[in-house]
Amino acid sequence: MTQPSWQDSSYGSMARAALWLEAEVGEGNIFTKHQLREAFPDVSQIDRRLRDLRSYGWQIHTRREDASLRQEEQRYVRKGAEVWLPGNAKAKPKASLTAAQRSKIMSDDGFLCRSCGVAAGDFYEDGVSTAQLDIARKLVRLLDGSTEVQLVTECNRCRVGGRGRTVDLGQVIDSARSLEPLEKEILAGWMQRDRRSFGDLEKLWAAYRALPEESREQVRNVVLGEEESHVSGSASAMLW
Template sequence: MKRVALWLVSVVCEGEEFTKTQLRDAFPGVSQVDRRMRDLRDFGWRIDTNREDPALDPHQQRFVKAGVPVWEPGRGARPKGTTAIGANRRREIIAADGNMCRSCGITPGAEYPDTDEVAQLDIARRKVSKPDGEVVVELVTECNRCRIGGRGLTADLAGVLRSSAALSGVERRVLTDWIRDDQRSFNRVEELWSDYRSLPEESRAAVRAELGLD
């Protein structure tokens, strides 16, 4: 892993693309060199594939940003709470998460609205703030879009529990129905609100004018 990190910063350089063949040719005889490179993500290194960047071909990757200099003494130990995710564990997590992205609900192979881009699911490491104040890392299924946007976020379990406890009886029943079904249908007004929020300001102004708000 340390040798791969040095190869990335000295040969590939940040922002540049490389192929799996180039990686393997740089380390002849080294088994699972692809996995050694993926391990760098646990140390804050960003290496995009076509899952994160649709502009890349399946055989291409981009070295976006270096993280912890793992070649320095004492810097190459795996961060607390992180372990390599094997294929079996990955399948277990995706199955437990309902075979869908837990952020947006899209399923693998489905197209994103208004695009020809197809969703792929992967495992994200998410920081979670527990009620006792401890912050731990947990695994969650996300699509290639949400996984990028969710980097650096911390889920607030303590806040969710506090808000849940403060719900009225009617609100609690509504929430428990959604949780039991693991889904919620949005009406057209709610969908429009979400669409409006995603617009740039100039376009939001056009909507406000149409509704007589400006």
């Protein structure tokens, strides 16, 4: 589907600003406030409309997020929801969350960054900087095909890095559905504990892997031997 023109004044200012970013700036590129105002001389609050796009998953960095930018520069990092399409600009999440809403989301997320698993105040692997948790907006493609902004706890590093632009809920559910029963059981266990734990299978594998070859062979003989006799057993049972 082709995008409408950013000059089409039948769209709202925010949608036009989004279309302008796509058509004139392009992901990853820098623009200035001056260029933005020049493109929209008739819209008095165009800076603000552009900022509003962040609520729809658009990532636009200023000097605050990207120290390589100059004062007047901003970088169009990632596209968000296609706000020019009917329905996509509705249900705007509140621009600012109350303290109670923030702590509810963080509590639901176990006070962990959902992208990398770091907890507030933990050191990153560099051993120098500590993690700060914040609320990030994620674009989620729902089962009916529409896109919605949902809120999730992320550390500052992951939030700025903007991992995963749109999450496809249907794809995740389909993959989970197509798992073998044993795999599904293991996944369900991780979900209930909200962490990936090492089950008996992984522990056994680690113990086997660490054995000297003579001993590995012995274990193999037992496991593979039993597998074979099991298969031939059931095969002969079928023949009967």
